[in-house]
Amino acid sequence: MKKLSPSLVAVKRITSAVPRSNFADRDLDKLARLILDAGGLINPIIVRRTSMDAYEIVDGNLEYYAAARAREIEPLKGETIGAFILEPENEALLLEQLEILRKTAITENAGESETIKEQSITEASVEIQTLEASSSLEQRVTNIEARLEIQIHELKAEHAREKELLAERIQEIENLIAQQLPLLIEAQLANRINEFKAELASKKSTLVDTVQEVEQVTSQPMSLLEALNTQDKSQLKANFEYTKLVNDKIIQRILDEKRDVKPFVSFANVVERIQGLGDKTMIKIIDYWQNTHKL
Structure with missing residues (x-):
């Protein structure tokens, strides 16, 4: 018999006879995120091959549905899950081992129930005290939020005033440009006209000199x-x-x-x-x- 070791099985190739509704969505979601953060399950599930590339759950329905939820959250990270695959040569031994483990888990759970009851009473008392402290804390948080909201309103009002002042300044500059632009254009035109007159006078003088030279010939x-x-x-x-x-x-x-x-x-x-x-x-x-x- 070959050495037992877990394999990576595609989550989408696995089915379960136990309904998903048997498990609380909150628990599945929490465990799914832990699987993603840790990079896998610490407790491989047990599956039985139903065809060449299909499997069914033998043990580990909670882990399976948590892995399926992890795949929904991040498909690339939650593609596979660690699993022991029952093969003909080891199926009987593994199932016997699994039955013993289940019986032990039931006995341990019964003993833990009494302890949990006692702890629940103590925790209830602590919870009451915690709620009282939490109420005080919530009041402080509420006060902080109120102060923050007032500061935000003040900042918004200041921003609106600065925006209004900027708009007024821009309007003043536009009015100044509108007043000065015609004067600048008129000055430029006057300079260009004077240059043109000087150029015409120069050409006229040259033409007169040319005519005089011809008349002398x-x-x-x-x-x-x-x-x-x-x-x-x-x-x-x-x-x-x-x-x-x-x-x-x-x-x-x-x-x-x-x-x-x-x-x-x-x-x-x-x-x-x-x-x-x-x-x-x-x-x-x-x-x-x-x-x-x-x-």
């Missing part, structure tokens, strides 16, 4: 520019018909430049805006104009 540039800015198609064609420098396409491009809105300001400007009219051609046109339009 030739005595008749304005007359040619005036013609390019004001004459219609037939007039331009008549003025440049014999030069063979300005064809109909270039004349049309000159007319398309919206000269009444943006007139040509220099010969360089004419070259820049009229496609097909280069610097050399422009010089030849100027020479032609000077020769044909002398005062």
Whole structure:
């Protein structure tokens, strides 16, 4: 016969013929938590195999239901329970041992009952004294709770006041920003306008200097520019018909430049805006104009 030793059996594979209602839920819950804290039962149950992976309780119904409750609380910790499994070769011996243990437990319980009765009387007296002390303690606890509640109300009221003051401060800042923002925007706009005026004045001065330089190069540039800015198609064609420098396409491009809105300001400007009219051609046109339009 092999040496007797407990095995770990899955709780969900065990059944019991004794109803769970035979045991107080309070006792089962307390024992279940002790099983979880200790990591197992100190007293393995005894089971009989009913199939390859199923068992029934022979002894230890309380322990079994406590283990089942432990599995409900924490499934991962309460998966298994320590148990002695009755096998054909040892079942008779184990059952005989179990019967003797049960008889001994019954005798011991009978003797303990008398002792328990005597202890109950003493405990009842102690309990009365304890209740009196407990009543005083409960009163002290009640007083402490009342003081705590008052302090909590005071803290809440203080928090509400601080929140209100913060909201007022935020509103003051928002009002100040609303008053100062238009002034700041106006100052920024004024600075930007002055910068823009200074920039325009600088560009205007540069343009005047450029026009003066062009006027110094030739005595008749304005007359040619005036013609390019004001004459219609037939007039331009008549003025440049014999030069063979300005064809109909270039004349049309000159007319398309919206000269009444943006007139040509220099010969360089004419070259820049009229496609097909280069610097050399422009010089030849100027020479032609000077020769044909002398005062």
